[in-house]
Amino acid sequence: MNMETSSNEIVNEVDMLNASYDAFEGVIINIENDMDEYVFTTLLRTSISQWRQQGKKGVWLKLSLELVNLVKPAVKEGFWYHHAEPTYVMLVYWIPETSHTLPPNASHRVGVASFVVNNKGEVLVVQEKSGSFKGTGVWKLPTGTVEEGEDISLAAIREVKEETGIETEFMEVLAFRQSHKSFFSKSDLMFVCMLKPTSLDIQKQDSEIEAAEWMPVEEYANQPFIKNHKSFDSIAKICIAKKDDKYVGFSPLLTTTATSAKKSYLYSTYQDQ
Amino acid sequence: MNMETSSNEIVNEVDMLNASYDAFEGVIINIENDMDEYVFTTLLRTSISQWRQQGKKGVWLKLSLELVNLVKPAVKEGFWYHHAEPTYVMLVYWIPETSHTLPPNASHRVGVASFVVNNKGEVLVVQEKSGSFKGTGVWKLPTGTVEEGEDISLAAIREVKEETGIETEFMEVLAFRQSHKSFFSKSDLMFVCMLKPTSLDIQKQDSEIEAAEWMPVEEYANQPFIKNHKSFDSIAKICIAKKDDKYVGFSPLLTTTATSAKKSYLYSTYQDQ
Numbered sequence: 001m002n003m004e005t006s007s008n009e010i011v012n013e014v015d016m017l018n019a020s021y022d023a024f025e026g027v028i029i030n031i032e033n034d035m036d037e038y039v040f041t042t043l044l045r046t047s048i049s050q051w052r053q054q055g056k057k058g059v060w061l062k063l064s065l066e067l068v069n070l071v072k073p074a075v076k077e078g079f080w081y082h083h084a085e086p087t088y089v090m091l092v093y094w095i096p097e098t099s100h101t102l103p104p105n106a107s108h109r110v111g112v113a114s115f116v117v118n119n120k121g122e123v124l125v126v127q128e129k130s131g132s133f134k135g136t137g138v139w140k141l142p143t144g145t146v147e148e149g150e151d152i153s154l155a156a157i158r159e160v161k162e163e164t165g166i167e168t169e170f171m172e173v174l175a176f177r178q179s180h181k182s183f184f185s186k187s188d189l190m191f192v193c194m195l196k197p198t199s200l201d202i203q204k205q206d207s208e209i210e211a212a213e214w215m216p217v218e219e220y221a222n223q224p225f226i227k228n229h230k231s232f233d234s235i236a237k238i239c240i241a242k243k244d245d246k247y248v249g250f251s252p253l254l255t256t257t258a259t260s261a262k263k264s265y266l267y268s269t270y271q272d273q
Numbered sequence: 274m275n276m277e278t279s280s281n282e283i284v285n286e287v288d289m290l291n292a293s294y295d296a297f298e299g300v301i302i303n304i305e306n307d308m309d310e311y312v313f314t315t316l317l318r319t320s321i322s323q324w325r326q327q328g329k330k331g332v333w334l335k336l337s338l339e340l341v342n343l344v345k346p347a348v349k350e351g352f353w354y355h356h357a358e359p360t361y362v363m364l365v366y367w368i369p370e371t372s373h374t375l376p377p378n379a380s381h382r383v384g385v386a387s388f389v390v391n392n393k394g395e396v397l398v399v400q401e402k403s404g405s406f407k408g409t410g411v412w413k414l415p416t417g418t419v420e421e422g423e424d425i426s427l428a429a430i431r432e433v434k435e436e437t438g439i440e441t442e443f444m445e446v447l448a449f450r451q452s453h454k455s456f457f458s459k460s461d462l463m464f465v466c467m468l469k470p471t472s473l474d475i476q477k478q479d480s481e482i483e484a485a486e487w488m489p490v491e492e493y494a495n496q497p498f499i500k501n502h503k504s505f506d507s508i509a510k511i512c513i514a515k516k517d518d519k520y521v522g523f524s525p526l527l528t529t530t531a532t533s534a535k536k537s538y539l540y541s542t543y544q545d546q
Contacts, residue, residue, distance in 0.1 A: 024403075068348040075341040084357035085378065085458070101403075105358065106379040106459045107421050148380050149453045149460060175523065175541035176449075180422045185358070186379045187422060189462060231528040231539055238543045247543060250448065250523065255504040266504055268448035269542075270511045270520060 016047045026058040027051050031067060041073045048077075052095050058102050059093040108178075110146040111190040112156040115239045116168055116197050122214035123239065124197070126163055129210045138225045139215060141192075141235075151265060153252055156193040164212045165203030168195035172249035173267050174238050177231060192235055194242055194249060217243050289320045299331040300324050304340060314346045321350075325368050331375050332366040381451075383419040384463040385429040388512045389441055389470050395487035396512065397470070399436055402483045411498045412488060414465075414508075424538060426525055429466040437485045438476030441468035445522040446540050447511050450504060465508055467515055467522060490516050 017040075018030045029047075031040075051059065061079060063070050065087055079091040083105040094100035116124040125139035133140060144159030146152055153170035160168050171194040180187045204212040220226070221236035241247035250267035290313075291303045302320075304313075324332065334352060336343050338360055352364040356378040367373035389397040398412035406413060417432030419425060426443035433441050444467040453460045477485040493499070494509035514520035523540035 023405075065348055065353060068345045071344045072341045075338055080338060080359050081357035081362050082359070084354035084362055086353050086355070089354050089357055089362055104382065104418055104420075106382050107419065108381045108383050108462070109377065109379050110381050110460075110462065145377055146380065146460075147377075148458060152451055175539055175543070177528070177537055177539045178425055179535060179537035181535065185421055187383075187419075189381070189383065229529070231537065234526060234528060234539055234541075234543070238541055241543060249541070253507060255450070255507060256502070262452060262454065264450055264452035264504065266448055266450045266507055268507075268511055268522070270448070270507070270514060 015043060016050060017043045019047065021056070022060075024058065025056055026060060027056050028060045029062075031061075031063070031070070034067070035070065037069055037073045040070050041077065044074070044077055048093070048095065057095055058100065059095065061091040061093070062088050063091065064088045108187045108189050110152070110155075111143060111188060112146060112152060112159060113141040113143045113190060113192045113235070114156045114160045114168070114195050115141055115174060115192060115242065116160055116166060116195045117217060117239075117243050118197055118200060118214055120214070121217055121243060123217045123220050123243075124160065124164055124166055124202075124212070125215050125220055126204070126212045127210040129208055136225065139213075139220055139223060142212075143190075152191050152193070152267075153265065156191075156195055160195060163205050163209050165199075165201070165205075166197055167199040168197050170252070171196055172251045174242055174247070174249040175235060192238070288316060289323060290316045292320065294329070295333075297331065298329055299333060300329050302332065302334045304334075304336070304343070307340070308343065310342055310346045313343050314350065317347070317350055321366070321368065330368055331373065332368065334364040334366070335361050336364065337361045381460045381462050383425070383428075384416060384461060385419060385425060385432060386414045386416045386463060386465045386508070387429045387433045387441070387468050388414055388447060388465060388515065389433055389439060389468045390490060390512075390516050391470055391473060391487055393487070394490055394516055396490045396493050396516075397433065397437060397439055397475075397485070398488050398493055399477070399485045400483040402481055409498065412486075412493055412496060416463075425464050425466070425540075426538065429464075429468055433468060436478050436482050438472075438474070438478075439470055440472040441470050443525070444469055445524045447515055447520070447522040448508060465511070 020028050020030065022028060061074055071089060074091050079093045082090045082092045084090065092102055124142065126142050127137065127139060128134060142160050142163045144155065146155040157168050157170055160166050174192045174194050176189060176191045178187060178189050202212050217240055221240055226232045226236050238247060248269050250269060252265040252267050255264055255266045256262060293301050293303065295301060321332065334347055344362060347364050352366045355363045355365045357363065365375055397415065399415050400410065400412060401407060415433050415436045417428065419428040430441050430443055433439050447465045447467050449462060449464045451460060451462050475485050490513055494513055499505045499509050511520060521542055523542060525538040525540050528537055528539045529535060
């Protein structure tokens with residue numbers, strides 16, 4: 001038995017962190033159980049040295065709340081934060097001397113506002129119990145945040161159901177708005193969606209909604225708050241044009257992403273012949 | 274001098290963390306200089322006790338990379354991760370017994386693909402040096418990621434300029450696609466933008482782009498890869514319809530957000546009379 005080979009094998013099996021490789025010459029460290037900070041630092045140094053020899057570039061380190069003791073030693077070794085979710089923080093490290101080409105973190109929150117109009121030309125509106133519209137008496141379209149992994153169309157249907165009890169079908173995206181620095185340094189994309197009601201009896205949610213009703217679209221659009229704010233006024237005019245069959249928005253087409261064949265929706269006015 | 278008042282004053286001035294209050298009964302902790310972990314834990318406990326008496330709810334703790342030693346003690350006291358950016362991690366804590374109503378983290382990355390067509394009916398296309406299209410010979414529309422705080426329209430113009438040297442004006446959004454789990458657990462929104470070239474001489478970027486050229490739109494659309502992937506095929510058909518003046522997308526209208534009067538763009542086909 002060759003001693004050098006044997007020694008290398010021991011190094012690989014015992015003295016490196018458990019990790020897998022990705023398609024971009026990256027390394028994904030996998031730590032599942034508690035680890036002593038000193039042991040972690042030693043293994044991390046040995047591992048990075050090996051990965052450097054192998055030509056690896058980016059190193060990903062996902063640490064759950066339970067492994068919080070390893071955040072400080074990782075930062076001391078040159079890792080920095082990439083993103084975090086409630087149960088974990090993801091840290092990254094770049095091995096080469098060049099500047100890193102790691103993909104950026106998510107930058108936008110996505111919201112929906114739903115235009116639901118019945119066959120009497122009335123729009124479904126709500127008054128909110130909290131937030132900046134609390135106590136203002138302003139009637140608004142039902143709005144909400146798109147959840148992680150949720151389609152825009154399903155988020156619009158879900159929010160209307162949650163706030164008012166009304167069942168709907170998704171029709172199209174009438175407009176969308178991008179705004180910045182709405183929350184820490186993040187941006188917002190808000191999609192105004194046209195939905196068709198399939199039920200009419202309102203059962204409002206008590207914790208967030210003060211009141212909900214069907215209101216003539218023109219009465220909604222003529223509220224002083226709406227008329228005095230360009231963004232709301234423009235959206236109200238689009239909704240009125242839609243109600244009067246004078247407007248076409250973007251409809252969803254079920255498709256797939258090119259590289260992974262995962263389901264996705266493409267929104268446009270284009271109708272393939 | 275009343276000893277009790279004096280004692281209270283000392284508690285407030287010396288034994289609490291420096292913090293400010295937000296409009297949602299929240300507390301934003303402000304730590305600027307190094308702090309011993311034990312001192313931090315003691316001050317945090319005293320502070321939260323006081324904030325509880327004041328009816329405060331959410332507590333926000335932003336820790337820079339330099340303050341990484343305070344991440345572990347914060348988690349031990351019940352904080353969890355909200356989000357992170359390269360230079361800091363944001364932790365949160367909820368004081369009441371109720372379940373928290375803290376706003377969610379950003380959930381989407383936003384990308385742009387640019388359809389730039391010259392007056393000969395040729396589209397600006399590139400071959401990429403890295404990623405999943407590396408070495409495939411596929412000609413693609415120039416694409417890129419919208420940066421933090423950047424308008425979709427400006428991102429499209431910037432990416433075309435960076436990859437090909439071509440100067441453009443933004444015209445409209447032809448379509449957009451939402452897909453999920455494209456990167457960790459995050460979603461993607463990709464906007465297909467129509468741009469008008471104001472220069473024609475290509476000067477490609479060498480580090481990311483293998484080749485760039487003006488190509489007849491039909492030749493681009495007829496590539497086997499494009500025809501075999503529904504999402505790419507649909508986008509190519511929309512681009513051809515646009516080139517032939519048979520399609521209208523969403524144009525941007527400069528507006529402001531209702532609550533803060535910050536600049537934002539509303540995209541739709543609606544033209545106010």
